[in-house]
Structure formats: C-alpha cells, structure tokens
Amino acid sequence: MPRYEQVADDLRTRIHEGEYAIGSKLPTYAELTTTYGVGRGVIASALTVLEREGLVRIVKKAGIRVLDWRVQRRRISRGQLIFRDPRRGYVGPAAASPDEPWDTHGKPVTSYEPVPERIAELLGVEAGIAVLRRRRVTSPAGEPPFQVVDTWLSAEAVRDAPKAAAAQTGPGGYLDRLEESGHGPLTWTEYGRGRLATREEASLLDVSADAPVFELVWTGRSAQTERIIEVTSRVIPADRVELVSELRRDESATWPVEPVTPRP
Known part of the structure; x- marks a missing residue:
C-alpha cells in the first residue's frame, strides 16, 4: 500500500x-x-x-x-407525477413524500445575477445578462445542507407576477404566484446531469471544491404564452443521492419469447 x-x-x-x-x-x-x-x-x-x-x-x-460523513444517501424515484402539499404548494423531486418536512438553511436570497450559459440557453436569453434569481439552501428536516435551489425568472414572469420575485411569496410559493398571474397551469420538463461543484456551491453545501454534484433542472412553461418563464436548478452532492426508475416492457419485449422460424 x-x-x-x-x-x-x-x-x-x-x-x-x-x-x-x-x-x-x-x-x-x-x-x-x-x-x-x-x-x-x-x-x-x-x-x-x-x-x-x-x-x-x-x-x-x-x-x-x-465533515458530517453520516448523511444517508437518498433515493429519488423518477416518475412523471407532480405532487402538491396543501401548505407548501408544489413539491420538489428530492422529497420522499409530499408532506415530508424540510428545513431552509439561512434566509432565501432574491437578487439580479448574471445568468449562467446553461440556464440562459433554457430560458432563451443571452448568457451573462442580469436575471432575477431566487436562491434557497434546503435539506430534509434535521440534516445538513442537501441542495442549492436556484430559480431564474424571466423578465416576463417578474412583470406579470411581481410577488413571485419577492423574498416572501406567500402560500404556495412563487409557482402559485406565476399561475395566478395568468400563466397557469405550468408544464415542466426535467433535465439531469453530473458535473463538478462551483466554488460557491461547494461552500454552501459544505463539500470539497472538486466534489461531483448532480444537477436537476426544471423548466416551467407558461400555458398562456407557451414560453419558458422559469428555470429551477437543484444542485445535490452526488454521494447523497441515487435516482431510481421503474422500467417497463415495451410490446416488443413481451415474454415468453415467440420462437423464430428459421429461414429455408
């Protein structure tokens, strides 16, 4: 050795x-x-x-x-259902159930920040311009920081739903404010990828600067304009999560397998 x-x-x-x-x-x-x-x-x-x-x-x-090395890996079941908690509104994908309690570490921060290239591409704006960002650091109740959640709101979203851009959005959160403003019901598309944490993310999540993270990105599309008006990124240390999907058989994969007739 x-x-x-x-x-x-x-x-x-x-x-x-x-x-x-x-x-x-x-x-x-x-x-x-x-x-x-x-x-x-x-x-x-x-x-x-x-x-x-x-x-x-x-x-x-x-x-x-x-560091706190005792944190258990969470399994996130990947499906196509969006859940809602009557008290909190729509529930993010990392929750084990709609009513699972979560903590916010520090205060949510709302500010205009240069939009990263990946988010700009999804939001349909020029990379680097100032876009309103809502940032939260959250975790299951009683656990250390689990994810950095950044929501980027388009200028259209801020104009039509100014309360969605406020630090305190009220019951149901910013998504309810967007839908109430005429953009509901929103529809979402999810993207997932692995990458290295940025220095800022590593500090917020209390992980090493070169730690791998898993990034889940949701794009929220307006029913009124059919444009993406919000993009939410969830950055999670890769060693704290695994994705689980139930696989289904296509009609071509039925069993028992029918015998193939040999060609003459």
Missing part, C-alpha cells in the same frame, strides 16, 4: 471512531508530517483521498475540517 494510502487509512479510522469529531479540525499539514514522518506531498495526497470521500474539507488559511 502506498504511504499516502496508509496515512489516509489511519486518518479515516480516527475520524470514524470519533477521535476527530464532526465539525472539528484535523492537525495542520506541519503537524501531520511530523506525526507520520512523511513529506508534505504525502499528506496532501492522503487528504485529497479523504476530501473526495466527503470526510474532510480543506479551506486555505482556515484549516482541514471534518
């Missing part, structure tokens, strides 16, 4: 056994090199392994912090 893997294995064991508690800091690079009798490069490689596993987060000038 390479020396850096030995160091990583020992630190991993100490973290799992509680010697280095969740939220605490590991010793400094200098202290670790002395403890293990190795060079800084070996320590850096070992910490990279632990960071990729979601055990630690390395922040320049702030130290090496132990």
